[in-house]
Amino acid sequence: MTATREERTAEELKELAERAGRELEDASALEILRWAADAFGERFCVTSSMEDAVVAHLASRALPGVDVVFLDTGYHFPETIGTRDAVEAVMDVNVITLTPRQSVAEQDAEYGPRLHDRDPDLCCALRKVKPLEEGLKGYQAWATGLRRDESETRANTPVVGWDEKRGKVKISPIARWSQEDVEAYVAEHGVLTNPLLTDGYASVGCAPCTRRVLEGEDARAGRWAGRSKTECGLHG
Numbered sequence: 001m002t003a004t005r006e007e008r009t010a011e012e013l014k015e016l017a018e019r020a021g022r023e024l025e026d027a028s029a030l031e032i033l034r035w036a037a038d039a040f041g042e043r044f045c046v047t048s049s050m051e052d053a054v055v056a057h058l059a060s061r062a063l064p065g066v067d068v069v070f071l072d073t074g075y076h077f078p079e080t081i082g083t084r085d086a087v088e089a090v091m092d093v094n095v096i097t098l099t100p101r102q103s104v105a106e107q108d109a110e111y112g113p114r115l116h117d118r119d120p121d122l123c124c125a126l127r128k129v130k131p132l133e134e135g136l137k138g139y140q141a142w143a144t145g146l147r148r149d150e151s152e153t154r155a156n157t158p159v160v161g162w163d164e165k166r167g168k169v170k171i172s173p174i175a176r177w178s179q180e181d182v183e184a185y186v187a188e189h190g191v192l193t194n195p196l197l198t199d200g201y202a203s204v205g206c207a208p209c210t211r212r213v214l215e216g217e218d219a220r221a222g223r224w225a226g227r228s229k230t231e232c233g234l235h236g
Contacts, residue, residue, distance in 0.1 A: 010167045013140060017169040020160040029058050029173035032159055036141055036171050037063035043140040044171075045069050046093075047132070050076075050083040051204040052193040053091065054185055055145045055174060060092045068093045069135055069142070073127040074104040075116070075206035083194045090192070098135040100127045116208050127206075133166060141169035147182075148175050150203070150219045179219070 008016075016039065024032050036044050037059075045067040046059045059066045070084050088095040100107070107115060107126060116123040136142055146157045163170040174182070186193055196204050200212030202219040213222045 008140065013167070013169055014162045017160055017162040020169075021158045024159050027159070029055075029177070030061060032171060032173040033059050033062035033143065035160075036143065036169075036173075037066075040139075040141045040169070042067075043138070044142070045096075045136070045139050046143045047071075048084075048087070048145065049204065050080045050087065050194060051145070052182070052186065052197065053083070053087045053191050054182055055143055056087060056091060056093055057189060057191045058173060058185075059143060064092045066093055067096055067139075069096050069098060069132070071128050071131055071135075072097050072099050073206050074100065075127070075208055077194075077196060077204065077207045077210075079195045080204060083192060086192050096135070098131045100131050102126070114208070116206065120209060136166060136168060139168065141171060143171040143173060146172040146175060147177055147179075149178055 020035060020039075024035060027035075041063075044063065046056050047069045048056050050070060056066075056068045059068070068087065072081070072084075084095060084097070087093065102110070107123075111122070112118070115126075142163075146154055148155050148157050157172050157175045159172055159175045161170050161172070177185075185191065194201075194204050201210065201222060202213040202217075203223055204210060205223050209223060211222045213219070
């Protein structure tokens with residue numbers, strides 16, 4: 001007897017993820033998301049940084065009204081918040097905004113101002129990682145926009161994998177896409193993108209920790225520039 005979505009154990013979910021990762025490696029992004037919609041239904045969501053709405057758009061085709069989870073760290077560019085609001089207004093998705101336990105002012109009072117400069121890992125943990133862990137509790141699977149070509153740390157991203165830390169299936173439907181694939185999809189479907197992507201930013205995060213990229217740099221080079229840090233902690 002097959003376990004229902006509600007009854008699946010972590011071991012069953014892990015086995016499901018590993019099998020799907022093998023079977024769907026060559027599937028299209030839409031096929032991967034249709035599998036996720038069928039396998040998890042309302043217990044599946046998309047996370048979006050609102051750099052663009054490509055995965056949210058794809059997911060809305062597979063599961064209209066899909067939950068799109070956005071982390072409002074309190075440090076976003078105005079353009080990012082504007083992109084979130086536009087996605088919510090025009091796409092067939094349910095945008096859920098997660099916020100940290102503390103406001104920026106409250107965090108400054110406890111840890112001192114500009115924690116992102118002094119201890120960016122702690123700042124990311126407080127304003128991104130912990131809120132996401134809380135926000136994902138009701139889901140069995142989540143989708144990301146990770147791509148293998150973005151950086152060396154993402155080169156082995158599976159299209160479907162197991163998120164051991166959170167005990168959830170992690171889906172990266174555009175893992176095999178190139179930047180050209182993303183741009184082609186955006187153009188074909190008129191997908192919303194963050195205006196900063198046309199202003200020298202190749203990857204958009206929190207304003208204090210993001211800069212424009214230089215010629216020849218990879219897409220993630222503008223994040224935490226000058227530091228050994230390359231990820232916020234959400235993906236490893």
